[in-house]
Each structure stands twice: as C-alpha cells, then as structure tokens.
Amino acid sequence: MTTTIDAAGDAMTASPAGGPAIVTRGLTKRFRGGQIAVDHLDLTVPRGAVFGFLGPNGSGKTTTIRMLLGLVTPTSGSSSILGAASPVQALTRVGALVEGPAFYPYLSGAANLRRFDAADPSADPRTVGRRVAEALDRVGLAAAAKKRYRAYSLGMRQRLAIAATLLGPRELLVLDEPTNGLDPQGTREVRNLIKDVAAGGTTVFVSSHLLAEVEQMCTHIGVMSTGRLVAEGTLTELRSASVPRIRVETPDSSLAAAALTAFGLTNIIPAPGEVSAELGDALPERVTAALVREGIAVRGLQVVHPTLEDVFVHLTGEGFDVEA
Numbered sequence: 001m002t003t004t005i006d007a008a009g010d011a012m013t014a015s016p017a018g019g020p021a022i023v024t025r026g027l028t029k030r031f032r033g034g035q036i037a038v039d040h041l042d043l044t045v046p047r048g049a050v051f052g053f054l055g056p057n058g059s060g061k062t063t064t065i066r067m068l069l070g071l072v073t074p075t076s077g078s079s080s081i082l083g084a085a086s087p088v089q090a091l092t093r094v095g096a097l098v099e100g101p102a103f104y105p106y107l108s109g110a111a112n113l114r115r116f117d118a119a120d121p122s123a124d125p126r127t128v129g130r131r132v133a134e135a136l137d138r139v140g141l142a143a144a145a146k147k148r149y150r151a152y153s154l155g156m157r158q159r160l161a162i163a164a165t166l167l168g169p170r171e172l173l174v175l176d177e178p179t180n181g182l183d184p185q186g187t188r189e190v191r192n193l194i195k196d197v198a199a200g201g202t203t204v205f206v207s208s209h210l211l212a213e214v215e216q217m218c219t220h221i222g223v224m225s226t227g228r229l230v231a232e233g234t235l236t237e238l239r240s241a242s243v244p245r246i247r248v249e250t251p252d253s254s255l256a257a258a259a260l261t262a263f264g265l266t267n268i269i270p271a272p273g274e275v276s277a278e279l280g281d282a283l284p285e286r287v288t289a290a291l292v293r294e295g296i297a298v299r300g301l302q303v304v305h306p307t308l309e310d311v312f313v314h315l316t317g318e319g320f321d322v323e324a
C-alpha cells in the first residue's frame with residue numbers, strides 16, 4: 001500500500017487498485033537534428049495523486065506528455081497510462097489538455113462542448129446534453145453556459161477547456177500548463193478546480209514552470225531539467241531533503257572555516273565577512289561554543305533552512321518562476 005500526502009499536507013492512503021496511473025521506463029525522445037528533449041525518463045505517478053510535473057521552459061514536459069498520450073513516438077523506452085498496453089486503449093478514461101482546444105467564439109460554452117463531444121467517437125450522443133451540463137457545473141460555468149465563448153474571461157476559457165476533458169468519467173486528467181497566460185484570479189480558479197477534480201478521486205498530472213503553483217495544489221512533484229528527471233517524491237519528502245545550513249558572520253572567515261571543518265561540518269563556503277556550512281544534525285549552540293573556544297570573533301549566527309526553490313535551483317542549476 002502506498003502512502004501519499006494530500007494537498008493540505010495530511011497523510012492519506014492512495015488506492016493501490018490497478019497499480020500506478022502513469023509509469024515510464026527509459027522514456028526517450030530525440031528529435032530529428034539530434035536534439036534530445038526527453039532523456040531516459042523513469043516516472044511513477046501513483047493513483048489518487050495530484051502530480052506536479054515541474055521544470056523550466058524547454059525541459060521536456062510537453063514532449064513527455066505527448067509521448068504518454070501517443071501523440072509523439074518515443075525514440076526508445078516505454079510508458080503506460082492506467083495500466084493499458086497502449087495509450088489508445090486508455091484514452092476514454094483519460095481527459096487531456098495539451099494544446100487548448102479550438103473553440104468557436106460565436107458559439108456558447110455549452111454549444112462548443114457539444115461540438116467537441118461530437119468529435120469523440122467513443123462518446124454517446126444520446127447523453128451529450130446531460131454530460132455537457134454536468135461538466136459545465138463541475139467547472140463552475142453552469143450560469144455562463146449560454147454565454148458566447150468570446151465573452152468569457154481567460155479564466156472561464158481555461159475552465160471550459162478543462163470541462164472539455166471532463167465530458168466523461170475520467171480516471172486520469174493530464175493538463176499541460178493549464179494556467180499559462182492566466183491572471184492571478186484565473187490561476188486561482190483553475191487551481192481550485194484541479195483540487196476539486198482530485199478530491200473526486202481522479203488522478204491529475206499537471207505540468208507547470210511555476211513552483212509556487214505546484215506547491216499549492218500538488219501532492220507529488222517530479223522536477224525536469226534538460227530532459228532529465230532530477231527529483232521525484234511527495235512534497236514532504238522533497239522538503240525534508242533540504243539540509244539546514246549555518247551562517248556565521250565573522251571577520252575571521254578562513255579561521256572560522258577551519259574550525260567548522262574540524263568540528264565535522266561539510267560543504268563549507270567561506271566569503272568575505274562570513275562563512276556557511278551544512279549543519280546536518282549538529283546543534284548550533286555546540287558549533288557556536290566551538291568557534292568561541294577557538295577565539296573566533298562571532299558577530300552573528302543564523303540557521304538557514306533552504307526553501308523548496310533553493311533545493312530545486314541546486315538540482316537544476318536554473319531559477320524557477322515563483323510567481324503564482
């Protein structure tokens with residue numbers, strides 16, 4: 001049985017039924033011209049998770065999603081969604097938003113969804129009215145069902161795009177950058193919608209380059225950097241991977257560095273007027289006492305806990321956009 005952490009940080013038990021929602025093994029895509037977009041990706045997305053697929057632009061998120069859905073052929077490796085032998089066999093159980101569907105500006109939200117549904121050969125035309133009404137209700141657009149698409153705000157447009165993925169019962173929702181281009185209000189709407197969908201038992205796999213956004217709605221995170229997965233785990237696991245550091249302000253930084261080394265601290269970085277080191281399990285008061293014993297002038301001392309962003313920047317060597 002796998003244990004996952006819900007969006008609020010509480011422990012919950014994910015259903016083990018049917019195995020993971022997504023598994024990739026050695027998944028690789030090299031485009032013509034030699035560009036490697038995804039490099040031996042081993043990913044496991046547990047059922048019931050809201051999995052944030054985080055990475056800077058160009059790190060391979062969209063290419064991975066396209067391979068998962070059978071829209072791009074991998075160069076090597078394999079992937080499986082919902083335990084199916086091929087993406088086609090799982091597609092009726094998966095809602096996907098990769099490139100926003102082309103909606104007609106002069107049609108209402110409801111009429112657009114009906115047209116969208118008509119293009120799906122697996123959808124039953126006899127139940128379309130009920131399913132469209134339910135999908136609009138789920139995304140909070142029931143009152144705007146008859147409004148023309150062109151009058152929708154950006155947030156409403158994105159919610160309609162998500163409604164299009166919810167026209168049938170879905171076990172898995174795959175959303176590529178669903179908040180791209182949205183203002184803070186629209187972003188909040190989409191984030192809350194994703195949480196609601198997940199609360200109903202649907203696994204959600206959502207890509208983003210926004211760390212804060214992923215932190216607010218996801219139970220699990222996978223971090224991509226130049227086509228490689230550099231970190232994967234629950235939010236709690238990834239947070240606990242961050243090791244606190246001690247920062248000593250002193251005019252004797254080289255002497256202090258030597259004293260910290262002698263004390264057994266590692267990863268020591270001396271700088272003018274200060275020195276810092278990984279604290280690990282050491283007690284800061286003991287470190288202070290050791291420095292004073294060595295006659296080092298300590299002007300200030302601070303224990304610094306790296307944020308999740310610090311951890312990821314360290315892993316990827318790149319900054320993340322932290323604005324939600």
Ligand SMILES: Nc1ncnc2c1ncn2[C@@H]1O[C@H](COP(=O)(O)OP(=O)(O)OP(=O)(O)O)[C@@H](O)[C@H]1O
Nearest residue numbers: 031035036037055056057058059060061062063064
């Ligand atoms: N059809 C293609 N042909 C050649 N190179 C491609 C193609 N599609 C993507 N790439 C390259 O593969 C790399 C990964 O792109 P991808 O779109 O998967 O990244 P991403 O993380 O989704 O980024 P973004 O958020 O900017 O879409 C990039 O360097 C991109 O230029």
